[in-house]
Amino acid sequence: MFSKSSKPLEQADIKTLEKTLGYCLPLDFINQYLHSNGGVADKNYFYVEADDGYVEVSFYIPIKYPSSELGNMDILSSYNSLVNKGFPKNYLPFAVDWGGNYFSINLATNEIVLFLMDLGDFTNDAVKFLSKGFLNFINELEEEEEEEEED
Numbered sequence: 001m002f003s004k005s006s007k008p009l010e011q012a013d014i015k016t017l018e019k020t021l022g023y024c025l026p027l028d029f030i031n032q033y034l035h036s037n038g039g040v041a042d043k044n045y046f047y048v049e050a051d052d053g054y055v056e057v058s059f060y061i062p063i064k065y066p067s068s069e070l071g072n073m074d075i076l077s078s079y080n081s082l083v084n085k086g087f088p089k090n091y092l093p094f095a096v097d098w099g100g101n102y103f104s105i106n107l108a109t110n111e112i113v114l115f116l117m118d119l120g121d122f123t124n125d126a127v128k129f130l131s132k133g134f135l136n137f138i139n140e141l142e143e144e145e146e147e148e149e150e151d
Contacts, residue, residue: 004069005039006062013064020076021092023107028135029094038062038070043141046130055114055130057103057141060095071096078102086122087115105134112137 014030044057059070066074078093082102091113093102102115112131119126131137 001042002036002039002060003042004059004067005036006065006067006070007037009034009037009063017063017076021079021089021107023090023092025092025107026105026110026134028133028138029105032134032138033063036060037065041141043143045142045144046137046140047142048128048130050128054142055101055128056097057095058098061093082115088122091115103130103137110134 011034014025014033018024038060039062040059041057045054046057047054061073061075061078062070063075066072066077073096075092075094082091082093082104083089090106090108091104092107093104093115095103097103097114099118101117104113104115105111106113110133111129112134114128114130115122116126116128131140
């Protein structure tokens with residue numbers, strides 16, 4: 001479930017983005033964005049086994065209709081910003097964490113990665129693999145666990 005989503009998208013908005021990118025978007029990605037155009041998810045923690053820790057999704061970037069609640073960002077502007085910094089064109093950013101790192105989908109393989117923006121220029125060290133497929137990523141997200149209070 002998502003809150004703070006931007007205005008709903010139409011199929012034509014998806015087709016325009018695909019034409020601009022030169023890639024077809026995965027069906028599970030399209031379905032999610034037709035349901036919620038960005039926003040804040042109730043499940044936002046992803047466990048990274050290699051690090052034995054979690055990364056937290058702050059919000060999902062809308063494809064269209066940026067809002068102040070979602071950082072005044074849209075996917076195409078974020079994509080262009082990353083490409084201008086030397087990031088590969090086949091990665092589409094779709095969400096950010098609290099540190100300004102981008103969750104991105106590899107449009108050639110459908111793999112989900114986290115771009116670590118504080119490492120400077122793009123290198124393989126700036127890419128952290130998270131999941132095979134957008135739907136897998138969404139399904140593996142967890143809610144924040146409530147800490148038990150001690151008496």
